[in-house]
Amino acid sequence: MPLMTRILAVLAAVLLIGSPASADPGDGLSQSLDPSQSVATGPAVLEAGHADIGPRYRDGAWSVQIHDDATSPAVWRHPEEAIFRVRDTARQQIPADDAYAFLGEAPGSEVYVVPQTQQDDVVWIGWNTQDPGVMSAIDRGVTMTLRGVQGPGSLTVYLQSGNLGAPQVLWASAKPQAQSIWAETNTHTHANWVFSKPGAYLVAVDVTADLADGGTIAASTILRFAIGDTTDPAAARAATYAGDLLPGTTPAAAPATTEATTGSLVVAGGAAVAVLALVVLLVARGAAARRRAERDRS
Structure with a gap:
């Protein structure tokens, strides 16, 4: 590829992903969660602001919930009640760069992108392992596994370190097997979520962990997304996952030595x-x- 063409492609890629997520205290990733935060009940549409997927451990019960930081005070929500709504303001074009061929869409195609760094008019979706009950109960970290995606198009979740760094694919619905990532205890991470078409999506996720007392604990959930202004969030809330879940894989391995730092991730x-x-x-x-x-x- 000629140098000037490559430079233009990189600039387009920067527009697609924004700046990389980092652990700087001023970037919104450094946080601690109040152990007294409540669990909100009832339907909710999350279409702007910050929200994290994460495990919770209370009274011996392990669950996957959504930490809604867009409300004041912040609350936890049940995934069956909370809908991530990604509006048309999230539409971007695929860069003319072979590095993004993994998205499975032609250069110039329009997709819906929840970027790795926060954009005011797009819900900012990440995950954390910072629930105080989780941090006191588990050994080193959790394994998050994508078990399936149901929707009109594809979903790809990837990280990118620096504007010139190569994309690192975490989850891709086009792959025929489950895909696992490892997140250390007390971490907070954001990535790029790319949906190829508008419509209602259901995303099946398992979260497992080894407890400090030697046991193993697991929970499954369905995350619900309404992509595009024409998609009614009620359709995503009412949808039922009808397909088979992808066969499981070996959990993502924890590193030999770890240091729990904001945003750390092993894939x-x-x-x-x-x-x-x-x-x-x-x-x-x-x-x-x-x-x-x-x-x-x-």
């Missing part, structure tokens, strides 16, 4: 990043050696 592909870093290092050393040899000859 498949870390080895590839390490190999790439090693290749870059070897190439740099080789270039330096050649320069020294040329100076000696001179």
Whole structure:
């Protein structure tokens, strides 16, 4: 690809994803949750502001809930009652860059993007493992597994570190198997959620963890999305997941040593990043050696 074309493609990609999520205290990712926060009941449509998916542990009961930070005070909500509404303000075009071929859509196609960094007129969806009951009960972290997506189009969730970093796919509905990611205790992460078409989507997710006392605990839920202004949130609330769930996979492995930091996440592909870093290092050393040899000859 010519250099200028590549530069234009990168600029388009920056518009698609925004800036990368980070752990700077001023970026909205650093947070702590009040153990006394209540659970709201009744239908709710989340179409702006901050909301996280996350496990809760209360009185021996493990569940997956949605932390709604757009209300004051913040509350937890049940996924069967809360609808994520992604309005037409989230529409963006796929960049003309092969790096985004994993989205399965042609360059220039219009998709609905919940970006990795907050946009005022788009609901900001992330996940956290910061419920005080969870942090005191589990061992090291949780495994979040995508078990299926039902909707008129595809869903892809990916991270991107830096405007020039390669996209790191976490979940993709086009894959024929369940996909797991590992999130350490006391972390808060946001990613890019890309929906290819408007309509009602149901997203089946499992969250499992090892308890500090040696047991294992698990919960399943259905996340509900109304994509596009023409999609009635009531349709997403009334929909029933009709298909088979994807077969499970081995839970995402926790790293050998961990440090619970805001936004930390382990997914498949870390080895590839390490190999790439090693290749870059070897190439740099080789270039330096050649320069020294040329100076000696001179």
